[in-house]
Amino acid sequence: MFTNKYALLILVNLPLILIGIVSAITSFKTGRISKKKCVAQVGFWLSIGIALCFVEPLYNTLITHNLTNSQPMSIFDMVLLTLILFSLLLIKQTNEKLDMLSTKFSRMHENLVIAEEQRHWDKEK
């Protein structure tokens, strides 16, 4: 069915890259990340996309010059690469959520402590 495994690799990974880019832009628009961070993330995903486009010549060069002992890319390699990319996406999303939760938690803690002190102050009055 899919004779060109490189095209398949790009096809399978494209949605992940697009999710990465869209989520970076959404995070920026909703004020969760700074512009600088958004640019860095979009750049990161774009560079992965570009790198994937050059996987075929890279693999061919490596094999031609006998720089690897591996066989030409298999379906397993493709799944592995996709999983690595998916893990990166998960790490990025988790890190962002953790960051946001940590900030929310800190603010909540601060507000709680200040409110508690004010309650004591009002009682003493």
Next chain:
Amino acid sequence: MKKQEAIIVIPAYNEAGRIGAVISSIPRTLKVQGQSFSVRTVVIDDCSRDTTYEEAKAAGATVLRHVINSGAGAATRTGLRYCERNAENLAYVITIDADGQHSSDDIERLIDFAITHKANMIVGNRLHAANKKDMPLHRTFGNWGLSLISRILFGIKTKDTQSGLRLFSASALPKIANYTIDRYGFCTEMLWLAVRHGVDIHEMPISVKYSAESLSKGQSNWGVVDLVLDLVWIRITR
């Protein structure tokens, strides 16, 4: 006219036996260059396991108590936010360490310097010749190294970036209180925020007095690694 207010913010963790003396040494009113200030002390007890809270209360301070131990940066931020919300006629906020290493005389000197130079932020500099005999060599090198890292990463030219004795004007407070590091790296992040918001940073030599307890409390080697990692992280991500 209502008296201007100066609030002393003291983040504290397990400082029983020292915090009372630090609070008592702070004057309740100050007259500097003809201006009168009422001085209020706000202690943020970072979930201490000893009697820091009770001692600070008994010494007459307003005490905020963290429910969870959150770090020196988080405790200081709670104090600064409290000042933003509760002060009437606030002129200055001054942060000092709870271990007694700072002299309360320097508070008056900081305010005097702020009035003279119309300064919005002053950092007390411990790294000068007069403190040589009072500051252990490893502390001097540690602070010097961290200041160097801050200079390389953020372009901060302040000589003592980790100093806990600082003064902020009321107008500078909202600009610098939004830092994100909960641990010791907050000192540098605060300076970076000041630079980014165009707050003028001044330095003034201060005295320092280390006791056996304050020396034993300081930063562990891993604490320093964490601090540097925090700084690198915010430099990359913000």
